[in-house]
Amino acid sequence: MTLLSLFTVALVLAQDTARPPEITPEITRLADSIAAAEFARDSLGSITVAIVSGPSLAWTRSYGFADRARSRPASAATVYRVASITKQVTAVMLLQLVDAGTVRLDDPADRWFAAAGQLVDANGRRHSPTLVQLATMTSGLVRDPDDQRRSQTGDPREWEAALEHGLAHTTFAAPPGTAYQYSNIGYGVLGAALARAAGEPYLSYVERRILGPLGMRSSGFVLTPALEQALAVGVDWDELYRDTLNYEDAATDHRSGVGFRVPGGGLYSTVGDLARLVALEIGHGPAGVLGPEALALRQRVPVASSSTLDYGYGLGIQVYRWGDTTAVGHSGNLAGYTAQVLYDPALKFGVIVLRSAAGGEASAGRLAGRMFRMVRRRTGPPGPGN
Numbered sequence: 001m002t003l004l005s006l007f008t009v010a011l012v013l014a015q016d017t018a019r020p021p022e023i024t025p026e027i028t029r030l031a032d033s034i035a036a037a038e039f040a041r042d043s044l045g046s047i048t049v050a051i052v053s054g055p056s057l058a059w060t061r062s063y064g065f066a067d068r069a070r071s072r073p074a075s076a077a078t079v080y081r082v083a084s085i086t087k088q089v090t091a092v093m094l095l096q097l098v099d100a101g102t103v104r105l106d107d108p109a110d111r112w113f114a115a116a117g118q119l120v121d122a123n124g125r126r127h128s129p130t131l132v133q134l135a136t137m138t139s140g141l142v143r144d145p146d147d148q149r150r151s152q153t154g155d156p157r158e159w160e161a162a163l164e165h166g167l168a169h170t171t172f173a174a175p176p177g178t179a180y181q182y183s184n185i186g187y188g189v190l191g192a193a194l195a196r197a198a199g200e201p202y203l204s205y206v207e208r209r210i211l212g213p214l215g216m217r218s219s220g221f222v223l224t225p226a227l228e229q230a231l232a233v234g235v236d237w238d239e240l241y242r243d244t245l246n247y248e249d250a251a252t253d254h255r256s257g258v259g260f261r262v263p264g265g266g267l268y269s270t271v272g273d274l275a276r277l278v279a280l281e282i283g284h285g286p287a288g289v290l291g292p293e294a295l296a297l298r299q300r301v302p303v304a305s306s307s308t309l310d311y312g313y314g315l316g317i318q319v320y321r322w323g324d325t326t327a328v329g330h331s332g333n334l335a336g337y338t339a340q341v342l343y344d345p346a347l348k349f350g351v352i353v354l355r356s357a358a359g360g361e362a363s364a365g366r367l368a369g370r371m372f373r374m375v376r377r378r379t380g381p382p383g384p385g386n
Contacts, residue, residue: 020054020284020348021379027051028059030378031371035353038367039063045235045336045356046074049367050271051375052343052350055284057275066232066356079218079230079268080354082339083332086267087187088277091316092210093194093202094135095294103197105132105301113193115164121172129176134183134190137313138304140176141183145169145260152259156221156266157203160195162259163188180304180313184264191263202263213289214280216273221266231268234336237359258334265334271352278343278350281328299345320369327372331365333358340368347380 028051035049046064050057062074097103103112110117110128117128119141129139144166145151151166166185173181195202203221211219220227258266279285283295298315305312305319312319320327320342329350332339338358343350353368 020056021375023051023053023058023349023375024378027375027378030374031059031351032061034370034374035061035367036063038362038370041361042237042357044237044360044362046078046232047353047355047362047364047367048074048076048078048080048271049354049371050076050275050352051371052275052278052282052352054282054348055279057272058349060271064356066230068233068235074232074356076272077218077230077270078232078354078356079227079270080232080339080356081234081332081334081337082267082269082274082354083265083334083337084184085269085274085330085332085339085341086262087264088281088316088330088341089206089210089267090187090191090194090263091135091298092280092290093198093206094131094190094316095290095298096209097194097197098297099291099294103131103194105135105297106130107193109134109189109193111193112196113189115167116189116193119167119170119172121175127172127176129186129189131190131193132301132315133176134186134193135315136301136304137180137182137186138177139183139186139189140172140174140178140181141186141189142171142173143182144184146171150259152261154257154259156257156262159188159202159257159260159262159266160192163192166260180306182313184261187264188260188262194263210289211273213286214273214276216269216276219267219269219273221262221268223268227268230270232337232354232356234334235357235360236336237357265332269354271354274341274352274354275350278341278352282343282345282348282350284348295345322369322373325373325376327369329368338364340364342368342372344372344376344380347376349375349379351375 048062050060066072066074108128133139147169151162301315303312303314327342329342351371353364355364
């Protein structure tokens with residue numbers, strides 16, 4: 001991947017429309033048909049889908065069962081691990097602190113989190129990425145620590161201890177600011193730096209300033225009894241074991257926590273709660289959480305893009321392109337769970353796909369892409385994208 005600005009994305013984000021699209025019965029019929037066909041590819045676990053229009057959850061439907069006994073059908077109230085979609089929440093925290101004047105995007109991370117200044121490359125040189133480099137996946141840090149995943153488990157309330165362990169096994173794949181490099185450990189560093197700057201632990205800050213004000217009452221980082229009761233049981237299709245279903249690994253993953261990955265992948269949520277997050281991202285959320293100025297700032301941050309311009313990464317957002325159609329959002333993938341959120345900030349709609357399975361024939365990303373393009377074709381203005 002190379003570093004450059006996705007000009008088509010900038011144009012899409014800069015546009016605005018006053019009225020969110022009408023999600024007609026024809027659109028929901030087609031969405032149901034697309035989702036049902038995707039689930040039928042393997043019928044693993046469950047899939048819950050949703051369409052967001054402006055501030056509202058316009059439509060949702062579930063397929064399959066939330067438990068392996070097939071006694072609890074999935075529903076809009078089913079809780080899923082949303083994995084890296086969590087990065088969008090951490091990016092909101094960054095934008096809030098920038099908007100408040102607490103931090104600057106170009107602050108070196110070690111200004112707030114001293115351990116970030118101890119990171120060294122293969123030649124022993126120290127680098128401290130900036131906050132915006134961490135948020136845009138241009139920090140140069142490797143994807144995960146080389147510690148046999150020891151730092152990727154543990155109580156979410158103790159995630160910073162796991163981060164410190166992981167940093168001792170982390171290096172740079174490239175100098176900061178020179179290349180796109182997806183990094184989960186980078187988002188751990190970002191979360192720690194933001195928590196220090198805010199003077200408040202990451203978990204309590206996100207609950208108090210983001211989840212609570214958005215009304216995301218079925219979301220959280222700690223698996224409470226209420227969340228576990230509604231949680232879909234994750235399924236892994238493991239081809240290494242003669243194509244057998246592996247429930248044990250998925251169950252172990254969510255019960256043991258995700259260690260340093262909390263700011264980049266630790267959230268549990270539902271389609272209804274994520275619809276509130278999507279509404280915020282497209283400009284229909286409470287101004288007290290993220291106002292127009294903060295959203296405009298996100299839109300001005302350049303996107304690190306592939307040379308084909310079909311994929312890029314901005315400030316906590318992935319950018320996808322199919323010909324003349326562009327979507328913004330994020331994917332998620334953990335043992336037993338896959339997820340995808342896609343939205344259009346100009347047309348004011350989005351789609352959500354949550355799946356309690358990893359592997360197999362169905363794909364949360366493919367399903368979300370097909371639903372997104374279908375809604376856009378039927379609601380967007382005439383033009384090349386339609």
